[in-house]
Amino acid sequence: MTATAAPRTKRQKKQAQGPYGIVGSTVEALDERLGIAKGGRTFMDKIFPDHWSFMLGEIALYSFVVLLLTGVFLTLYFVPSQHLMKVPMNFPYKPLRGDTVSEAFYSTVNMSFNVRCGLLMRQMHHWACDIFVGAIVVHMARVFFTGAFRKPREANWLVGSTLLILAITNGFLGYSLPDDLVSGTGLRIADSIMLSVPVLGSYISFFAFGGTFPGDIVIARFFIIHVLLVPGIILALVGAHLGLLVRQKHTQFPGKGRTEGNVVGSPMFPVFIFKTQGFLFMTLGVTALLGALAQINPVWQFGQYYAAQISYAVQPDWYMGFLDGLLRIFPAWQWNAWGHTIPLEVTIPAVIFPGIVFNIAMAWPWIEQKFTKDKEIHHLLDRPRDVPHRTAFGVAFFSLLAILFIASSTDVLANFFHVSLNTVLIIMRVLTFAVPIIAYPVAYFICVELQAGGSIMGKRKIANVVTRTEEGEYVATPSAPRPGDAHVELDATPVPTFIVEGPAPESDEAELVDAEVDEGVRTASR
Amino acid sequence: MTSHHEPADITTVTADAPQMQPLAKDVVSMERWIGLLFLLGIAFFAGFGVAYWQDGTFWLYGTLLGAGLVAMGAGFIAWGKYLLPRGPFVEERHTLASTEQERSAFSAALMERGAGEIKRRSVLGTLLGGSLGVFSIVALFPLVRSLGPLPGDALAKTNWKKGMNLVDINGRKIHVDDITVGGFATVFPEGLQNTDEGQAIDQTFLIRIDSADFTTMKGREGWAPHGYVAYSKLCTHLGCPVGLYEQQLEALVCPCHQSMFNVRKGAIPTFGPAPRPLPQLPLSVDSDGHLIASAGYNEPVGPGYWERP
Numbered sequence: 001m002t003a004t005a006a007p008r009t010k011r012q013k014k015q016a017q018g019p020y021g022i023v024g025s026t027v028e029a030l031d032e033r034l035g036i037a038k039g040g041r042t043f044m045d046k047i048f049p050d051h052w053s054f055m056l057g058e059i060a061l062y063s064f065v066v067l068l069l070t071g072v073f074l075t076l077y078f079v080p081s082q083h084l085m086k087v088p089m090n091f092p093y094k095p096l097r098g099d100t101v102s103e104a105f106y107s108t109v110n111m112s113f114n115v116r117c118g119l120l121m122r123q124m125h126h127w128a129c130d131i132f133v134g135a136i137v138v139h140m141a142r143v144f145f146t147g148a149f150r151k152p153r154e155a156n157w158l159v160g161s162t163l164l165i166l167a168i169t170n171g172f173l174g175y176s177l178p179d180d181l182v183s184g185t186g187l188r189i190a191d192s193i194m195l196s197v198p199v200l201g202s203y204i205s206f207f208a209f210g211g212t213f214p215g216d217i218v219i220a221r222f223f224i225i226h227v228l229l230v231p232g233i234i235l236a237l238v239g240a241h242l243g244l245l246v247r248q249k250h251t252q253f254p255g256k257g258r259t260e261g262n263v264v265g266s267p268m269f270p271v272f273i274f275k276t277q278g279f280l281f282m283t284l285g286v287t288a289l290l291g292a293l294a295q296i297n298p299v300w301q302f303g304q305y306y307a308a309q310i311s312y313a314v315q316p317d318w319y320m321g322f323l324d325g326l327l328r329i330f331p332a333w334q335w336n337a338w339g340h341t342i343p344l345e346v347t348i349p350a351v352i353f354p355g356i357v358f359n360i361a362m363a364w365p366w367i368e369q370k371f372t373k374d375k376e377i378h379h380l381l382d383r384p385r386d387v388p389h390r391t392a393f394g395v396a397f398f399s400l401l402a403i404l405f406i407a408s409s410t411d412v413l414a415n416f417f418h419v420s421l422n423t424v425l426i427i428m429r430v431l432t433f434a435v436p437i438i439a440y441p442v443a444y445f446i447c448v449e450l451q452a453g454g455s456i457m458g459k460r461k462i463a464n465v466v467t468r469t470e471e472g473e474y475v476a477t478p479s480a481p482r483p484g485d486a487h488v489e490l491d492a493t494p495v496p497t498f499i500v501e502g503p504a505p506e507s508d509e510a511e512l513v514d515a516e517v518d519e520g521v522r523t524a525s526r
Numbered sequence: 527m528t529s530h531h532e533p534a535d536i537t538t539v540t541a542d543a544p545q546m547q548p549l550a551k552d553v554v555s556m557e558r559w560i561g562l563l564f565l566l567g568i569a570f571f572a573g574f575g576v577a578y579w580q581d582g583t584f585w586l587y588g589t590l591l592g593a594g595l596v597a598m599g600a601g602f603i604a605w606g607k608y609l610l611p612r613g614p615f616v617e618e619r620h621t622l623a624s625t626e627q628e629r630s631a632f633s634a635a636l637m638e639r640g641a642g643e644i645k646r647r648s649v650l651g652t653l654l655g656g657s658l659g660v661f662s663i664v665a666l667f668p669l670v671r672s673l674g675p676l677p678g679d680a681l682a683k684t685n686w687k688k689g690m691n692l693v694d695i696n697g698r699k700i701h702v703d704d705i706t707v708g709g710f711a712t713v714f715p716e717g718l719q720n721t722d723e724g725q726a727i728d729q730t731f732l733i734r735i736d737s738a739d740f741t742t743m744k745g746r747e748g749w750a751p752h753g754y755v756a757y758s759k760l761c762t763h764l765g766c767p768v769g770l771y772e773q774q775l776e777a778l779v780c781p782c783h784q785s786m787f788n789v790r791k792g793a794i795p796t797f798g799p800a801p802r803p804l805p806q807l808p809l810s811v812d813s814d815g816h817l818i819a820s821a822g823y824n825e826p827v828g829p830g831y832w833e834r835p
Contacts (some may be wrong), residue, residue, distance in 0.1 A: 191765065310782070333801065339835045
């Protein structure tokens with residue numbers, strides 16, 4: 001330590017901190033202890049490719065943030081107990097006064113009516129869950145159709161698929177907690193699905209429910225799994241998902257200046273941080289608007305679950321729809337011999353089918369490698385049309401799930417179209433086979449057609465100028481980009497480490513002009 | 527590795543390079559718009575605070591909260607997109623893989639220090655494997671076996687026994703004159719109507735389909751005195767209560783997956799995924815004219831499972 005005079009005035013203090021002020025001194029303090037400066041600087045320069053479809057994963061991440069925030073609020077009021085109690089006579093919702101309900105149901109309704117913001121938080125939580133699973137599915141579809149799962153990212157595809165399964169599981173667990181008539185019926189169905197597992201079924205059921213259905217402990221168990229176990233695993237896997245992403249860097253679409261050897265886009269700080277934080281607020285805001293304006297799961301209307309009661313048009317959350325649909329349209333086959341029963345009408349649609357779906361999904365990178373024999377490392381994404389077989393398979397796969405999803409409302413459809421349930425059933429059975437079989441070749445040939453149209457990869461379509469020749473032929477020519485068009489992409493440049501003040505060197509101007517000309521040539525050649 | 531992280535031409539980017547310019551054509555008006563969004567955010571958040579404090583309706587403060595967040599988020603995004611350097615910027619991608627030498631060195635170290643050591647002492651290795659195996663099996667006992675009782679024959683039984691009175695949810699006995707033809711009720715064994723077991727397992731659907739004694743199928747003569755038939759209310763598909771009675775079709779319908787059961791013919795399934803008829807409860811009438819069970823169910827109720835004969 002040199003004996004310098006302690007800074008006294010404000011100015012002296014500022015000078016002592018050096019040119020970067022409080023930021024500089026904090027960085028210095030941290031770097032001396034943790035060595036953050038070098039890595040931190042590199043991290044700030046991390047490039048995020050700009051494409052709207054890269055936002056889908058962000059929606060999933062941020063709706064998970066909403067789930068954590070609102071979920072913590074809910075735990076402060078929810079009582080995970082099936083113990084019965086009487087609803088007080090001064091309860092705000094009159095139809096329930098004096099009813100015998102479980103503490104789980106009462107605390108759910110009570111937080112909806114008696115806690116300020118309680119209903120908002122409940123509805124935000126439920127909406128965020130539906131959005132969370134939806135965003136994961138759409139994000140996964142993006143990764144699938146663009147081939148982002150290919151080597152070296154197979155492990156991250158596995159982590160992502162596991163996250164989807166966990167998200168669906170936790171959605172169902174949470175849906176079961178309020179102990180209302182609808183969720184209780186869902187639990188009863190879940191119990192019967194457990195029972196349908198050959199050999200082990202009754203043990204699985206008894207160990208899950210602590211005895212025969214419904215028992216008095218399942219909600220307490222599901223609660224702790226829902227709020228601690230599964231979210232903990234999800235959090236850890238989200239960390240792994242993002243860690244792998246940082247380590248392996250982003251994929252990107254092919255385009256101007258984009259190669260297998262680089263990443264083109266916006267730097268982490270500040271551009272991406274600004275956009276993504278804004279997007280976090282947007283996700284929070286949209287969920288809050290939905291929670292405020294769109295009613296979801298009004299359990300007080302369903303009432304307490306009693307095992308001998310049932311409601312009409314009982315529907316699970318959307319992501320369970322494909323299972324429910326297949327359960328409805330599956331034929332009544334059971335296997336019965338040697339004193340044993342396998343309820344195939346449940347085992348196949350509710351255990352084997354989802355097993356196959358998720359196994360195909362998880363194994364897809366390796367399934368595809370078997371066909372393509374492609375062992376190369378890929379960082380540039382495919383356009384779906386350029387890989388017609390994969391695209392066609394994906395379309396067929398999703399169309400099958402979509403048909404099964406629609407089949408989960410056979411009764412509503414029959415009612416709506418005034419046809420018999422039997423007609424709807426037969427139609428849905430036919431469509432289950434027909435739609436994927438037709439979708440595959442249709443998607444395939446659309447891809448091939450689109451390929452013939454040439455490859456135009458850009459952020460925005462450029463207007464065509466259509467001219468009529470003297471022979472009467474119409475010719476479409478892309479218009480030349482106007483100077484200053486937002487969509488005219490510049491050459492990618494490294495993130496500036498040192499910005500040189502003053503006018504740019506001559507050579508740069510020349511390059512820029514070249515770039516504009518290049519762009520013109522490129523668009524004209526399309 | 528970091529030495530070639532530094533691209534050689536970084537100094538060529540100047541403050542007035544086009545990539546460093548904002549995307550907005552009119553920066554000042556964009557700044558105004560973004561400022562307006564943030565002001566809206568402030569106003570909405572303040573409104574949320576006031577509405578919360580005043581105990582406003584939830585949709586009001588929820589909307590204010592959401593609108594504030596959307597406005598603030600939109601402003602933030604617009605700032606990032608239109609006012610910050612438009613780019614694009616590029617960074618190099620470096621091969622993650624190590625050199626062949628580094629790989630062999632790692633594999634060699636793993637083999638020599640770890641796996642090789644175990645291979646050299648194969649007996650010890652086997653014993654270690656064995657103890658790990660036994661541990662992982664017995665560790666499952668407290669984790670799994672303690673979760674609940676063994677099923678035994680619990681799934682095959684109900685509480686219905688010979689002579690038990692049929693009561694409704696309020697515990698009222700059913701008299702033969704109580705229900706007219708076409709009427710129905712959900713019944714339980716007397717005393718169990720308010721228990722979990724009574725409701726989840728014993729729940730039974732009682733329908734009067736005729737005024738005279740009725741036989742639903744061969745071998746069930748005398749099971750339906752005065753036209754009263756009783757079937758387990760647990761769907762044989764997935765255990766939902768078969769709670770809809772379609773009077774004209776004389777069919778019980780499960781609202782969950784639309785299985786239908788013909789009540790005149792032993793509740794055989796006529797539609798939907800349910801594979802088995804609903805078990806029928808044999809009834810008789812006691813000396814007071816109340817309905818009683820003349821026996822329990824002669825087969826397990828509810829959905830199928832492995833041990834079911």
